Amino acid sequence: MKVSDIVLGPIIVALGVIALIASSMQPRPIFGGGYGGGFFPAIVGIGLVGTGLILSWNGWRERAAVPLVAFESWIHSRRHLANVAVVIAALLFYILTSSWLGFIIAGFISLFVTMLQFTRAPLASFIVSVATIAVVKVTFQDMMLVPLPWGLLEAYAGVLTWR
Amino acid sequence: MKRLLELATVAAFALGLATSAASADDWPNRPVTLIVAAGAGGGTDATARWLAAGLEQKFGQPFNVVNRAEGGGIAGITELSNAKPDGYTLGILFNYAPFRHLGMGNLTSESYTPIAQYNFDFAAVHVKADSQFKTLAKVVEKLKGDPQSIAIGCGAVCPSSWSSAFSKVLIDNGIDIKVLRWVPSAGAAAGLQELVAGGVDILTASVPEAASMLDAGEVRTLAVLAPERLSAFPDVPTAGEQIPDAAPGGVFRALVGPAGLPDEIVDKLEVAMEEIYNSETFQKNMSERGFGLQYRGRDGLLDWMKTHEQDTETVLRAAGAIQ
Amino acid sequence: MEVIYQAFLALMAPNVLLVVLLASVFGLFVGAIPGLTATMAVALLVPVTFFMEPLPAIAAIVSASAMAIFAGDIPSVLLRIPGTPASAAYTDAAYRLTLRGKAELVLGVCVVTSAVGGLVGALFLMFFAPAVARFALNISSYEYFWFVCLGLTSAAFISPGSPVKGAISLLLGLLIAMIGVFPVTGQPRFTFGSTALYGGVGLVATLIGMFAIAEILRYAMSREPLPSMAKLKIGNIFKGLMPELWRYRSGFANGIIVGTGTGPLPGAGADIAAWISYALARRFSRNRKEFDDGSLEGIVAAGAANNASVSSSYVPATVLGIPGDSMTAIVIGVLFMKGLTPGPTIFQTQPTLIYGIFLSFILANLLMIPLGYLAIKLSRYILDAPRSYLMPIIMIFCVVGAFAMDNTLTAVVTMLVFGVVGWFMEENGFPIAPALLGIVLGRLLEETFLTSMIKAQGDFLQFFARPIAGTVGVITILIWISPLLVMLWKRMASKRALA
Structure with a gap:
């Protein structure tokens, strides 16, 4: 997805302006001779406004040659669109449900669905997903004590912990 | 496939509800999480791991230390205050009072169930x-x-x-x-x-x-x-x-739970903490590394937390942080 | 000498050797998996080392970290996903060579430069630690501010392409670094009232997103079949290696020097060492066109630099008890837990231990060649595995890796957001390296500048008042205005030619 500089430039300028406004709202520091939390962000904001303007100017000069937005061929393939959607959806699903479902269930669903979308092989995807989740669970949760969420399986945490 | 997953989820959920409803009497019947709002390998982490080893021995369940060091510890102690008060999430609390005045969260002694203080540096x-x-x-x-x-x-x-x-x-x-x-x-x-x-x-x-x-x-x-x-x-x-009458001051560390922890669990923990604190290994570990030893039970700790909040307010007011 | 021999014997005890071997394998595993980093490997070792004697405990951390930094190169070369942040600087260059069928040569270069860099760093540590530590004690926030500026300057040399877009990328990185707790007063800033953002935007999660998740997204939408993997068979990785290393010997030396030099600086880790040495290699490359198309030159330099800095970062940690980065901070903590206070006296009270630690660096870096060779051989199976299975598996490792840094789900959100951002930036010709450099150094830049201004009570001349600060400051400013000077010089020369 290529977006013309004529669109990106103003976005960067806007970001810089937001940074400037946000830094002006920072409280005055208790200590530190007047250099508060807004000092540095303001400098960065000015920089963004400046570079954004240059970018806009570049885009304006090339406005005839460069389309506003250009997509590569994946946008026309339903399968590839779905691929991208599934990756993002799988991660969102994990983020939203992992504390409730727990790593084992939420992780498995995210992994299995993504793999199924990529491979279109249900059985193989199922086996590989189960194996991967089992390996990750044992190595990280049980051996290295990473506190992956238990979620629904919390009551069985004692039984399911391999030591 | 989808239906199968749904079924499995529902079944697991039902079972989970059934078992987690068990009362505080048989606490702990699964691993306990100990939130440490500091990095692995630091002083707070070290003391917490000694405690965890002792608690594990006393209760026969793992006490897993979870490090949450981001933002000077505020993220970790906030999470601790928001945890379910079922005794399976405990944590180490230290000087928490300044955060509220600096615009981070609203943590007070009300946010926690005090159990026992074991250190003052x-x-x-x-x-x-x-x-x-x-x-x-x-x-x-x-x-x-x-x-x-x-x-x-x-x-x-x-x-x-x-x-x-x-x-x-x-x-x-x-x-x-x-x-x-x-x-x-x-x-x-x-x-x-x-x-x-x-x-x-x-x-x-x-x-x-x-x-x-x-x-x-x-x-x-x-x-x-x-x-x-x-x-x-x-x-x-x-x-x-x-300097005559110079006020002592520093950092305390204490084992606490989220607010509303059942009394039976606090009782068990307070007894265990006193034993661990007085154990030879713990005393030796702490004093060899220069950690200050100071014990307060839950009531003493609650009083101290209130003093800590007052002192912090005095200092921050003088500094101009509180108008 | 007697002490070193004693330390050698202590290290050669079978149980210590076993620990070193296991920790090495563990480090290789963690480093080679995208999403899991060297710092994480060390942090995960803490509970295990808790029950060990001091020497095996530290030797385990040493070997795991050294191996992880090297192993981070493997997925860079094979998948264009850096295994650890320290490999990010040269991931693109390495993958370009892989596409030309040179994977085995690149991997060979990575393992050898890593080992040699680490060894030189270790020798430096052994013989110059006290002297360097003493020198490092002169560095206050003024000096450090200029060092950070120099580091940021390398953003200008890192990536080819539009300078405006590079500058925007750097500024965006700096802006992201401003999120979190304001380092002077500890008040929250730009956190949108969310507790989750008090700790700032996690660098590791950002990096995993920008490289690994962005790569998974690119794979998901790529319609062209991947370059044939059959051509990428890995045979003898050491074949044809020596001539190449000799060809880039000056880059090799630059990497070792930069790495060894940045290691002892507080706050600068292996990733910064790699970036700076890569930028220097590009700046002084004889053939920048070839360099940008993908050449070994930058890889040789940065591959040596990151491992050299891992070794030398132990200088202030062992001599003064001051951590240079997050890894040595953990090491100091572990020593402390064992009842040992790092500092000059540890050389008198525990000489066997301290030289044992130094020797374990040498051992780990020597082990790196055979173990690295095995790891590379095994990683061949990565090439054989269909990416349609591999990519989702990497995705789940990224989720776990991002989570495990701070044990928070926020990191997974950060990873996803920056995955999409990274993909979009790359699509539109914004280089990613300056943004990452901005995120890494932004906080340090602000902290050192504001601390200095507070100390100087607003007098900017104080930034030049100390000898080291003044020298580094003048050099930095000269580098900044040098393009302008060159331009003026050329204009004057052409005028003279006309006249």
């Missing part, structure tokens, strides 16, 4: 080895005359727990801490580096934190803000020896 004031200052009294005298003449390292952000303790002494001596030159640093180690490099004139930090540099002869400790000399550092004088 006193703040100390350090100078570079070749500094002109030989005593803390001289520093205070100089600050009285010319408050801008000394750059004071906070050993963390300003105000830090260490600098707050020192501030208390200064306020009591009639010094306006608002006009002093407080210099922040990213932690005590970075503060020590500044001190030795000549970036600041004095530094507030605990004595064990400065121990390496003390040994190296790069740093001198003017005074520790403790009621009496530390057993691990008998050569370091106390502030009270130099």
